Amino acid sequence: MNCDVCKQKTATVFLTQIVDGKMQKVNLCESCSKEKGVTDPKGFALADLLLGLGASEEMERSGTGQKCPMCGFSQADFKKTGRFGCSNCYEVFSEGLEAMLKGMHKGTTHTGKVPQRLLKARQHAEELKRLQRELRKAVDDEKYEAAAELRDKIKHLEPGAAGKA
Amino acid sequence: MALHNILAESGEWLSGDGPQSHIVISSRVRLARNLRNFSFPGWAKKTDRISVLECVKPAVESLPEMGDAYSAYSQDLSALEKQVLVERHLVSREHAAKGVGSAVVMNRKQTLSIMINEEDHLRIQGIRSGLQLKNVFKLVDKVDTALGEKLDFAFHQQYGFLTACPTNVGTGMRASAMMHLPGLVLSEQINQVIQAVSKVGLAVRGLYGEGTEALGNLFQISNQITLGEKEEEILTRLNKVIEQILSHEVNARASLLEKRAVLLLDNIGRAYGILRHAHSMASKEALNLLSCIKLGTDLGFFPEDGRLIVDQLFMETQPAHLQKSSQQKLQAEERDTLRAEIIRTKLSKFPKPDGKKAIERGREERKEKDEKDGGVTE
Numbered sequence: 001m002n003c004d005v006c007k008q009k010t011a012t013v014f015l016t017q018i019v020d021g022k023m024q025k026v027n028l029c030e031s032c033s034k035e036k037g038v039t040d041p042k043g044f045a046l047a048d049l050l051l052g053l054g055a056s057e058e059m060e061r062s063g064t065g066q067k068c069p070m071c072g073f074s075q076a077d078f079k080k081t082g083r084f085g086c087s088n089c090y091e092v093f094s095e096g097l098e099a100m101l102k103g104m105h106k107g108t109t110h111t112g113k114v115p116q117r118l119l120k121a122r123q124h125a126e127e128l129k130r131l132q133r134e135l136r137k138a139v140d141d142e143k144y145e146a147a148a149e150l151r152d153k154i155k156h157l158e159p160g161a162a163g164k165a
Numbered sequence: 166m167a168l169h170n171i172l173a174e175s176g177e178w179l180s181g182d183g184p185q186s187h188i189v190i191s192s193r194v195r196l197a198r199n200l201r202n203f204s205f206p207g208w209a210k211k212t213d214r215i216s217v218l219e220c221v222k223p224a225v226e227s228l229p230e231m232g233d234a235y236s237a238y239s240q241d242l243s244a245l246e247k248q249v250l251v252e253r254h255l256v257s258r259e260h261a262a263k264g265v266g267s268a269v270v271m272n273r274k275q276t277l278s279i280m281i282n283e284e285d286h287l288r289i290q291g292i293r294s295g296l297q298l299k300n301v302f303k304l305v306d307k308v309d310t311a312l313g314e315k316l317d318f319a320f321h322q323q324y325g326f327l328t329a330c331p332t333n334v335g336t337g338m339r340a341s342a343m344m345h346l347p348g349l350v351l352s353e354q355i356n357q358v359i360q361a362v363s364k365v366g367l368a369v370r371g372l373y374g375e376g377t378e379a380l381g382n383l384f385q386i387s388n389q390i391t392l393g394e395k396e397e398e399i400l401t402r403l404n405k406v407i408e409q410i411l412s413h414e415v416n417a418r419a420s421l422l423e424k425r426a427v428l429l430l431d432n433i434g435r436a437y438g439i440l441r442h443a444h445s446m447a448s449k450e451a452l453n454l455l456s457c458i459k460l461g462t463d464l465g466f467f468p469e470d471g472r473l474i475v476d477q478l479f480m481e482t483q484p485a486h487l488q489k490s491s492q493q494k495l496q497a498e499e500r501d502t503l504r505a506e507i508i509r510t511k512l513s514k515f516p517k518p519d520g521k522k523a524i525e526r527g528r529e530e531r532k533e534k535d536e537k538d539g540g541v542t543e
Binding site: 081 | 199201202203204205207208209284306309310313314317318319320321323324325326327329330331332334335336338366389390391392393394395396
């Protein structure tokens with residue numbers, strides 16, 4: 001039997017926890033059990049470990065038999081490998097993913113770097129929204145000269161603007 | 166540039182001239198990136214892996230940082246060459262196992278290495294001597310930005326950069342420092358440190374990463390969390406912990422010198438004796454003994470000009486490096502004999518360890534410090 005964490009080495013440490021009559025089992029190899037602090041029963045939180053592993057089981061229950069339409073990856077494949085098939089899998093198997101990520105990370109929302117391409121697109125979209133808000137306000141205030149100017153700017157920013165102008 | 170030219174020179178990170186490099190051997194940062202609309206390498210069919218490779222490799226090679234780069238398809242590298250790259254931390258063990266459909270591109274200084282089709286489509290890795298995670302990050306960040314303009318990276322509004330393994334999703338960043346911690350090992354504080362570190366969401370691993378032993382008192386400290394924190398936040402937190410471990414190691418050494426000088430003298434003396442006179446030595450034993458000599462050099466038991474020799478022996482006695490230098494395939498036993506011979510030769514001019522001065526100096530420093538501290542409180 002292989003270790004549930006690294007999935008490579010043979011499991012030599014077997015943990016069983018019964019909570020509300022529900023039994024959960026975890027099999028670990030020696031190095032993973034050390035890494036998780038299992039050798040020290042005081043410092044070891046079974047719940048933390050199970051959160052991650054349990055979540056993948058939850059994922060499996062939530063959509064059994066579902067396959068990623070892009071790469072053909074299934075839930076069973078995830079259970080086996082602990083890896084996804086392609087970037088699209090994150091959408092297909094989103095149910096249960098959140099719980100799993102929560103167990104592994106500090107949150108479930110990325111707050112770091114955004115690729116330059118997307119950043120530009122995002123800034124562009126925000127600028128467009130801002131101009132549209134200003135335009136509405138200008139029209140409401142009957143400032144038609146300013147409104148005309150804003151309308152031109154918006155036209156310029158809108159997709160395919162170059163052709164229309 | 167041919168591989169043997171690159172390998173003839175030791176990497177920049179081995180020169181040992183970075184900040185705090187006596188204890189922090191190297192700083193490493195890697196970013197995992199994938200292309201949209203392609204299966205991850207572990208799931209992709211061979212033809213898909215090759216299409217990704219043929220799209221990514223030219224983009225990587227055209228980076229200004231890769232001006233005099235070495236670039237190779239995995240199938241064109243021999244098992245020995247791959248192992249040499251693993252020992253230098255320029256490719257991972259996982260990448261070394263790949264064949265057709267994977268490649269590696271690295272710069273001449275061996276500070277930047279990009280693995281194509283490892284677990285993810287791209288693994289952008291920077292490595293430098295000493296504690297300088299932020300500088301290393303700057304380098305890989307710049308490379309990532311440049312590549313992001315040419316390649317369509319898989320990025321999710323909520324989850325960030327998407328990776329094959331959900332443990333890497335978000336920043337896709339794993340930053341680590343390789344630390345030499347004989348003081349904490351000898352004073353039996355290392356397990357406490359490891360447990361404390363793992364409680365704050367960081368990992369401690371052995372010499373070659375996940376699931377490897379801590380040989381030669383070398384430990385890798387790295388972040389585990391990649392989602393929910395900014396890159397800078399992760400690096401700052403990691404850096405803080407590394408600095409703490411560093412000061413614990415310095416304190417452990419000072420207190421060993423003061424209170425357990427015999428233990429130090431015995432360990433370093435035995436290591437010196439065995440290394441100077443052994444005729445067969447396995448790589449594990451060599452690493453552990455060389456670690457004692459390195460500690461001895463740090464403490465002033467050995468002259469400073471021997472430092473580079475010891476640092477280089479750490480690498481030269483690794484199995485693949487040994488094999489490469491002998492130009493022929495060696496059996497394990499022959500390797501052990503050759504290893505012992507190289508060590509004996511390199512250390513032949515090494516004087517006996519002299520701990521007296523260091524121990525006295527340690528006592529004096531302690532006394533001065535106590536007097537000074539006493540003076541302040543009065």
